Amino acid sequence: MIGSTFFALAGAGLVGLGLYGVIMRENALHRILAFNILGGGIFLVFGFAARRGAGAGFAADPVPQALVITGVVVAFSATALATAIVVRLAAAQVEERDAAPHAKDDG
Amino acid sequence: MSVAFDAVLCLLVVLAAIRVVATTDLRAAVGGFLAYGMLLALVWVRLESVDIALTEVAVGSGLTTIVILRAISRMPVAASSSSGSSPTRSARVAVGLTCAVVTLGLSGVLLALPDPAPSIAPYVAQNMPATALGNPIAGVLMVFRAMDTVLETVVVLLALIGVWAMVPQHRLAEVPGPLAPGRAPEPVVFLARALVPFGLLFGAYQMWAGADVPGGKFQGAAVLASMGLLLMMAGVVTAPAATNVRLRALLLVGPILFLAVGVAGWPLAGAFLGYPAGLEKPVIIAVEVASTISIALALVMLVLGPPAGSASS
Numbered sequence: 001m002i003g004s005t006f007f008a009l010a011g012a013g014l015v016g017l018g019l020y021g022v023i024m025r026e027n028a029l030h031r032i033l034a035f036n037i038l039g040g041g042i043f044l045v046f047g048f049a050a051r052r053g054a055g056a057g058f059a060a061d062p063v064p065q066a067l068v069i070t071g072v073v074v075a076f077s078a079t080a081l082a083t084a085i086v087v088r089l090a091a092a093q094v095e096e097r098d099a100a101p102h103a104k105d106d107g
Numbered sequence: 108m109s110v111a112f113d114a115v116l117c118l119l120v121v122l123a124a125i126r127v128v129a130t131t132d133l134r135a136a137v138g139g140f141l142a143y144g145m146l147l148a149l150v151w152v153r154l155e156s157v158d159i160a161l162t163e164v165a166v167g168s169g170l171t172t173i174v175i176l177r178a179i180s181r182m183p184v185a186a187s188s189s190s191g192s193s194p195t196r197s198a199r200v201a202v203g204l205t206c207a208v209v210t211l212g213l214s215g216v217l218l219a220l221p222d223p224a225p226s227i228a229p230y231v232a233q234n235m236p237a238t239a240l241g242n243p244i245a246g247v248l249m250v251f252r253a254m255d256t257v258l259e260t261v262v263v264l265l266a267l268i269g270v271w272a273m274v275p276q277h278r279l280a281e282v283p284g285p286l287a288p289g290r291a292p293e294p295v296v297f298l299a300r301a302l303v304p305f306g307l308l309f310g311a312y313q314m315w316a317g318a319d320v321p322g323g324k325f326q327g328a329a330v331l332a333s334m335g336l337l338l339m340m341a342g343v344v345t346a347p348a349a350t351n352v353r354l355r356a357l358l359l360v361g362p363i364l365f366l367a368v369g370v371a372g373w374p375l376a377g378a379f380l381g382y383p384a385g386l387e388k389p390v391i392i393a394v395e396v397a398s399t400i401s402i403a404l405a406l407v408m409l410v411l412g413p414p415a416g417s418a419s420s
Contacts, residue, residue: 004113004153004154005217005218006110006113006114006116006117007113007117007150007153007154008214008217008218009117009214009217010117010120010121010150011213011217012210012211012213012214012217013121013124013210013214014120014121014124015209015210015213016206016207016209016210016213017121017124017125017128017206017210018124018128019205019206019209020128020202020203020206021127021128023202023206024128024194024198024199024202025128025131026131026193027131027133029133029175029178029179029182030131030133030136032175033127033136033137033140033175034127034128036140036167036171037124037127037128037140037143040124040143040147040167043159044147044150045213045217047150047151047154047156047159048154048217049220049224050154050156051154051155051156052220052224052226053224053225053226053227053228054155054226054228055226055228055229056226056228056229056231056232056233057232058228058231058232058243059155060154060155060156060228061226061227061228061231062228062231062243062244062246062247063227063228063231063247063251063252065156065158065159065244065247066158066244066247066248066252066255067252067255068156068159069158069159069162069244069248069323069325070248070255070256070259072159072162072163072166072167072325073162073166073259073263073325073402074259074262074263075167075171076166076167076170076171076174076406076409077262077263077265077266077267077409078266079171079174079175080174080266080270080409080410080412081266081269081270081409083174083175083177083178083412084178084269084270084273084412084413085269085273086178087178087181087182087273087412087413088273088413090182090183091183094183
């Protein structure tokens with residue numbers, strides 16, 4: 001049981017680290033990675049709760065475990081969608097810049 | 108001994124996460140993220156959650172990394188120049204302190220949890236015989252919380268529709284961009300020919316065995332999806348276009364069958380998603396097989412991204 005407390009603390013650490021990355025990193029793809037770390041920390045907190053809920057012959061409470069599996073797949077779907085939007089946005093910005101080649105702006 | 112192992116493992120996971128967040132080099136961050144995902148999967152094994160470890164290593168770590176790497180390569184070069192100035196030292200300190208407070212607060216809450224931990228494991232144990240399944244997590248996913256799983260298969264589909272919506276309607280018929288530039292090297296082609304039969308068998312096994320041992324449709328679907336991606340990387344098969352009718356039918360078969368079973372539950376079992384008594388196992392297997400096919404294809408198409416045609420390099 002002492003061991004799983006380490007994992008809870010690691011989960012809390014990942015939440016803080018991910019949050020830092022989401023706020024501080026400029027590249028949007030980098031922020032998506034940081035967001036996944038934040039999510040991983042929250043999943044670990046769930047895993048800790050599941051491990052604490054061991055009983056009735058199970059090594060861990062299966063309900064939070066199943067929720068984490070659902071969460072991992074949904075997080076991946078959201079990551080793929082967010083990534084596609086970031087790439088499209090960058091392409092749109094380039095198109096906009098190319099469409100107005102004479103406009104002399106310092107951007 | 109195992110406590111020391113756990114402590115070192117946690118330290119490594121946090122160090123990998125620091126590597127991802129602290130660097131400003133995106134490619135280095137992706138490398139760190141892959142290491143982080145692999146280590147996190149080990150953490151899940153230590154938390155007695157092999158089902159989650161399998162999902163994390165295949166979906167959370169593997170497929171996510173491919174998606175980000177592909178996005179880096181598809182980013183227009185002109186857009187990569189950073190805009191604006193880097194954050195000041197005081198901003199870094201302020202944000203760092205805020206995040207430290209969040210971590211410390213969360214740690215405090217986790218350490219102060221009530222000691223006889225609340226658990227619904229006894230209810231699961233009590234009702235498992237009615238599900239005809241041996242793996243309690245499969246029981247939760249397919250029976251007790253089947254609603255979540257239905258919605259999840261729909262969410263994956265919605266994400267794919269969102270990705271496809273990134274291009275105008277008339278470009279939907281184009282195929283997604285190639286996974287690797289140019290001709291695939293011989294070792295990749297060999298790997299695709301040698302590994303894929305075993306991979307397909309293993310993916311199907313994971314789906315089938317998931318009823319009684321760790322595994323299941325998401326893990327199996329992720330393995331099948333990786334095999335599909337390997338075949339495309341080697342140029343053995345070409346990626347289908349989003350307008351491909353067969354592809355669309357297979358993407359829909361899982362969610363539609365799951366929803367149909369759910370609606371049939373009203374007259375047959377008295378509740379939405381109730382399974383007819385005596386037929387639980389065959390119905391669950393049918394839904395799992397259909398969902399595995401749909402999810403595997405959706406994962407492949409999510410990784411491939413929006414249609415790019417021949418215009419993009």
